[in-house]
Amino acid sequence: MNLEKVVFGFFIILAMTLNFGFVFGDINNPAHHHVYELFFAIVVNLIATVLKFGERTQIGAIHLASSLVADLGLLAAAWVWASAVYIEGTGLTPDVTASIVSLSVGALAANILSVVMLLVETVMFRR
Amino acid sequence: MHNTLFLILRRMRTPLIFLILSYTIALLGMTLIPGVDAQGRPAPPMDFFHAFYVVSYTATTIGFGEVPGAFSEAQRAWTTVVIYLTVIAWLYSIGFILNLLQDPSLLRVARGNRFAAKVSRLRQPFYLIAGCGETGSLLMHALDSRNQQAVVLDIDPDRVGTLELGQYQLDIPALTADASLPENLLIAGLDHPLCAGAIALTNDDRANLSVAVTTKLLRPELPALCRADSLETATNMASFGTDEVIIAFEVFGEHLALAVKSPGHHLLYEWLTGVPGDPLTDPLEPPVGKWVVCGYGRFGKAITHHLKQVGIELVVVEATPEKTGCDNCIVGSGTEARTLLEAGIDQAVGIVAGTDDDINNLSIAMTAREINPELFTVLRQNRHANTSLFQRFQPSVTMQPSGILAHEFLSLLTTPLLSRFFNLIRAHDDAWADVLISRIAAVLENSVPEVWDIKLSGGQTEAIREAMHDGTPVVLQALIRNPTDRDAELACIPLLLKRGETETLMPEPTTLLQEGDRLLFCGKRQARNLQVLGLYNFNVLSYLLTGKDAPGGKVWRLLERLGKKRAAF
Numbered sequence: 001m002n003l004e005k006v007v008f009g010f011f012i013i014l015a016m017t018l019n020f021g022f023v024f025g026d027i028n029n030p031a032h033h034h035v036y037e038l039f040f041a042i043v044v045n046l047i048a049t050v051l052k053f054g055e056r057t058q059i060g061a062i063h064l065a066s067s068l069v070a071d072l073g074l075l076a077a078a079w080v081w082a083s084a085v086y087i088e089g090t091g092l093t094p095d096v097t098a099s100i101v102s103l104s105v106g107a108l109a110a111n112i113l114s115v116v117m118l119l120v121e122t123v124m125f126r127r
Numbered sequence: 128m129h130n131t132l133f134l135i136l137r138r139m140r141t142p143l144i145f146l147i148l149s150y151t152i153a154l155l156g157m158t159l160i161p162g163v164d165a166q167g168r169p170a171p172p173m174d175f176f177h178a179f180y181v182v183s184y185t186a187t188t189i190g191f192g193e194v195p196g197a198f199s200e201a202q203r204a205w206t207t208v209v210i211y212l213t214v215i216a217w218l219y220s221i222g223f224i225l226n227l228l229q230d231p232s233l234l235r236v237a238r239g240n241r242f243a244a245k246v247s248r249l250r251q252p253f254y255l256i257a258g259c260g261e262t263g264s265l266l267m268h269a270l271d272s273r274n275q276q277a278v279v280l281d282i283d284p285d286r287v288g289t290l291e292l293g294q295y296q297l298d299i300p301a302l303t304a305d306a307s308l309p310e311n312l313l314i315a316g317l318d319h320p321l322c323a324g325a326i327a328l329t330n331d332d333r334a335n336l337s338v339a340v341t342t343k344l345l346r347p348e349l350p351a352l353c354r355a356d357s358l359e360t361a362t363n364m365a366s367f368g369t370d371e372v373i374i375a376f377e378v379f380g381e382h383l384a385l386a387v388k389s390p391g392h393h394l395l396y397e398w399l400t401g402v403p404g405d406p407l408t409d410p411l412e413p414p415v416g417k418w419v420v421c422g423y424g425r426f427g428k429a430i431t432h433h434l435k436q437v438g439i440e441l442v443v444v445e446a447t448p449e450k451t452g453c454d455n456c457i458v459g460s461g462t463e464a465r466t467l468l469e470a471g472i473d474q475a476v477g478i479v480a481g482t483d484d485d486i487n488n489l490s491i492a493m494t495a496r497e498i499n500p501e502l503f504t505v506l507r508q509n510r511h512a513n514t515s516l517f518q519r520f521q522p523s524v525t526m527q528p529s530g531i532l533a534h535e536f537l538s539l540l541t542t543p544l545l546s547r548f549f550n551l552i553r554a555h556d557d558a559w560a561d562v563l564i565s566r567i568a569a570v571l572e573n574s575v576p577e578v579w580d581i582k583l584s585g586g587q588t589e590a591i592r593e594a595m596h597d598g599t600p601v602v603l604q605a606l607i608r609n610p611t612d613r614d615a616e617l618a619c620i621p622l623l624l625k626r627g628e629t630e631t632l633m634p635e636p637t638t639l640l641q642e643g644d645r646l647l648f649c650g651k652r653q654a655r656n657l658q659v660l661g662l663y664n665f666n667v668l669s670y671l672l673t674g675k676d677a678p679g680g681k682v683w684r685l686l687e688r689l690g691k692k693r694a695a696f
Contacts, residue, residue, distance in 0.1 A: 036158075039175060043151045050144050054137025082176040 011048040012118050015070065016111040018044055023104045028094035033101055038081070042074045045107070048114070063117055066110045073107030134236065138227055142220035149216035153182045153209040163199035173202075181206075186213035238302065239314060245300040246316040251276050254540065255315050255322055257306035257338045258329030259286055261511050261529030262354065262536075264293065266328070269402040269537050271295045273577065278315050280306040282329070307334040309341045317345055324350040326536060332360040339369040352539060354532055357425070373535050375528035376426045380433035382531075383505065383524070386411045388437045391560030392552060398567065399545065399649060400538040401575035407568065411524060413503050416476035419444060421461035421491050423453040426481040426507055426526070442470045446482075462490040464498060477503035481526070485513045489520060542580040544647040548623045551632050563633070567649065570618050576649040578622075581606075581662065583644045590661065590668040595642055597688070604636040605671040606646070610660045613674055617657055619650025 018041040025032025049067040052060065077100045084096040157178035164170040173181070177195060184191050185206065198206065227233060253276035256263055263279065267290075270277050279301040281287050287303045304311040306329060316322050325346075327338035335353045342351040350370040355361040361372045386393040394410045401408070418434060420427050423445040431441050443456035444466055459466030461480070472478065478495045480488035485508060492504045506522040508514070517525050538545055552560065567576065583591050594601050603624075609615040624634040625645040631638070634646075648655070660667045669675070 035175060039154070039158075043147060046147050047144055050140055050147065053140050053143075054133050056133055078175075085174075086176050 008051055009118060011044060011051055012111075012114050015041065015044045015048045015067075016108070016115050019070070019074070019104060019108045019111050023101050023108055027101045028098040030092040030094075030097045033097065035081070038074070038078060038100075038104070041104070041107075042071075042078060045070050045074055045111070059117060059121055063114060066113045066117070070107040070110040070114070073103050073110065077101075077103040077107070134233060135224075135227060139224060142223040146216050146220045149212045150182060150186070153186070153213050154178050156205045156209065157181060157202070160201045160205050161199060162202055163197065165196065169199070182209060182213060185209055186217045188214055188217070239304075242300050242302040243314050245298070246278055246314070246319060249276060249278070249300075249316065249319065249321060252321045252323040253278050253316065253319075255312065255317060255325045256280070257312070257325070257327045257334070258282075258354075259290055259301070260328065260330060262532040263328045264290070265402075265529060265533035266326070266536050267295070267299065268293075269533065270540070271297055271299070272403050273541065273579075275540070280304050280311055280315050282306065282334075305334075307331075307337040309337075309345070312338065312341050313345075317342065317349075322346070322349060324352060324540070326540075327351070327353040328532065328536075329354075330356075332356050336360055336364060339364050340367065343368055352536060371536075371539055373532060374429075375531050376429040377433075378535050379426075379526045379528075379531050380429035383413065383430065384433035384437045387413045387415060387434065387439060389557040389560060391557045391564055394564055395552065395560055395567075396538070396549060397534070398564075398575060399548075399578055400534045400541075403575050403577045403652065405575045407571070407573050407575060410564075413505075413523070414476040415439060417442065417471065417474060418477040418479065419461075419467065419470045419472055419475050419495070420479040420481060421445075421488075422480070422482035422507075423448070423451045423456060424481070424483060426483075427451075427479070430479055430481060430505075442475070444470050460487060460491075462487055462494060464494050467491075467495055467498060472498050472502075475499065475502065477505065477523075479505040479507075481505070481507040483507075483509055485509050485516070489516060492520065492522060541578050542647065544580045544623055544625060544645060545578055547625070547630060548632070548647055551623070551630060555632075566620060570620060570650060574651075576619075577652050577655055578647070578649045579655055581646045581648070581658075583640060583642055583646070588662045590663050590665040591640070592642065593665050594668055594672065599669070599672060601640045601668075601672065602636065603634055603638040603640060603646075605661060605668065606658055607636060608661075608671050610657055610667045610671060613671060617650065617654040619648045619654040619658065621646055621648055623647040 018037060022033055022037040022041050045067065049064070049071055052064040052067050055061065055063060080096065080100050080103065081092075084090050085092065090096060154175065157173050158175055159172055161172050162170045181194065184194075186209075254270065255278050256267065257280045259267065259279045259281045263281070267277050267279070274297070276297055277299055279287070279290060279299060281290075281301070281303060282305050284303040287301045290299065290301045300315075302311070302315065304314070306312065306327070312325070317325065325338060325342040327335035329335055329338075332355060335355060339351045339353045342349055347368070352371045353364050353369050353373070355364060355372050355374050358374065361374055364372045382393060382396070385396070390410045390412045394408070397408050415438070417440045419442050420431055421444045423431070423443050427443065427445070431443060434441060443453055444459055444461040445451055445453045445456045446458070446460040448454070448456055448458055457466060457470045459469070460482070461467060461470075472495050478492065480491040480495075482488055482491070488506050488508070492506055495502055496504065504522040505524045505526060506517060506520070507526045508517050511527075511529070538549065581588065591601055603621060607617055607619060607621065609617050621634050621636075622632070623646070624631040624638065625647075626641060626643070648658075661671050662668070
């Protein structure tokens with residue numbers, strides 16, 4: 001067993017589960033989507049991205065790409081949240097909540113892809 | 128490029144994760160610790176937006192103060208923690224990344240990548256030169272002034288640095304690398320389709336040998352030109368098909384003998400292989416008679432071998448005859464008058480100071496000149512650093528290996544026709560060479576000419592082909608006339624015409640040209656630029672041929688041809 005692989009897998013799966021936890025619930029109900037969940041999803045996603053830096057294989061490149069996509073989705077969601085609440089002052093209306101959650105769902109799709117690739121890599125690894 | 132990026136990213140993992148974690152802890156604390164409102168009553172903690180703002184300006188040590196409102200005591204306590212945590216993380220990461228950018232191995236990778244990219248972007252034929260010491264830089268200057276591209280490898284970073292500072296018109300890619308390793312030759316473009324040849328000029332015979340082997344194994348069709356210092360290496364190189372192996376001493380001996388036999392031929396050689404634009408050299412006229420050769424090493428042997436062939440009487444002075452295998456020579460170093468007198472310096476016409484010690488050579492020559500001021504002095508210079516001493520002494524000839532090698536390589540590289548030319552002129556006597564010399568001198572106004580060849584086929588000579596297609600006879604004269612004024616001649620001389628297997632030296636201006644002819648010219652650069660006009664511009668060519676402006680378009684030309692036919696009826 002390789003500790004590096006454990007840490008790597010841990011962060012990728014954690015990024016997906018946190019992301020899933022955040023988007024789970026009614027799409028336009030702010031009570032179902034907690035800010036801390038979004039925060040941790042972003043942090044774990046960033047760490048997962050950094051862990052994927054410097055992989056030279058083709059699958060490593062796709063890993064990095066999907067992580068960057070997830071980061072982008074989640075950071076966009078955070079930006080929409082911040083601008084709605086503090087800059088424009090509209091607050092978490094159902095419209096705003098829906099767009100935050102749908103951006104995060106996009107990120108979730110990228111995260112699921114990451115996990116699928118992790119599994120594919122594991123299955124192909126025959127030693 | 129990508130390799131460098133991956134290397135940076137991989138090493139940046141730790142500092143980046145450290146940075147993310149410290150930000151996370153700081154942000155979390157900020158959003159959990161209760162604040163205080165303007166009236167001093169407890170207020171809810173900061174939201175993420177403001178927490179991120181506060182942590183961002185704290186971590187980067189910008190420090191705006193307590194924004195947006197005064198902090199509670201608990202928040203202040205946490206901010207203290209945040210300062211130490213994030214500032215350290217930030218400085219550590221930035222410091223690490225800056226360090227990374229200066230990492231020697233990374234810089235080397237980056238330089239190698241830049242070099243490889245430059246080489247692969249080359250769009251004109253280039254020579255791969257291994258070793259840019261004295262010979263290499265002389266050769267490169269000459270190639271550069273002839274507009275020929277080169278790529279350079281050298282093991283010494285200082286020399287590569289000097290190269291970057293050098294005044295070259297072309298951008299010459301250079302890399303500090305060991306040329307004896309095949310991978311470095313590949314990076315330098317040995318497998319590039321436009322690589323025109325490999326030239327090994329390092330001062331290490333083994334490295335030159337390995338360049339030759341690599342070239343002949345990987346690209347057998349490419350010419351490999353090598354410098355060799357010993358005869359064994361030279362025969363070894365020649366054994367597997369190295370195209371040209373040049374031993375400086377042998378070449379010098381040959382040329383000195385040529386200068387004795389026929390000063391004109393020697394001068395022609397010097398002029399046509401020099402760096403274009405340099406002043407023309409004066410003829411060397413070594414006297415025939417008795418010569419004294421001091422030092423019977425590799426140089427002395429080469430000299431005696433060649434001078435004996437042209438019938439010069441030689442006396443050899445050697446300090447260690449048993450070591451150098453020299454029988455019936457005078458024992459001594461030659462630096463003292465006694466030995467020189469014993470060798471008969473007072474009746475001699477020339478002296479060769481050819482030991483491997485510069486100071487001894489100077490001392491020999493000075494002593495000899497004191498006894499016999501009329502002597503023709505040949506000095507061997509081993510180290511470039513002593514140039515000022517040798518210039519001051521003003522010997523008749525200085526044998527400097529780098530200059531000789533550069534000349535010789537250049538004559539091989541410029542055009543294959545040039546070495547054919549030198550082969551052909553051997554059949555002619557000195558008087559013939561003198562006539563040619565005076566012609567060249569008249570045209571060139573005392574500067575080394577450019578030498579170029581033209582092949583009458585393909586896109587470069589479009590106009591000639593069209594004219595021949597039209598049935599217009601094209602005479603050589605058209606290429607020597609000035610396109611701006613037909614009555615004036617260009618400052619160039621046709622040296623050789625090669626048609627199939629027949630070669631004509633100094634073709635007459637009235638010669639009719641045919642498709643596929645190859646011509647060798649020497650002359651001023653300006654003349655060459657003007658000549659090109661007539662080669663690919665049909666209107667210019669027809670003006671040169673007939674003195675009239677030809678009809679420009681295809682239709683007009685067709686009409687004119689029809690008109691001619693009708694007139695014939």
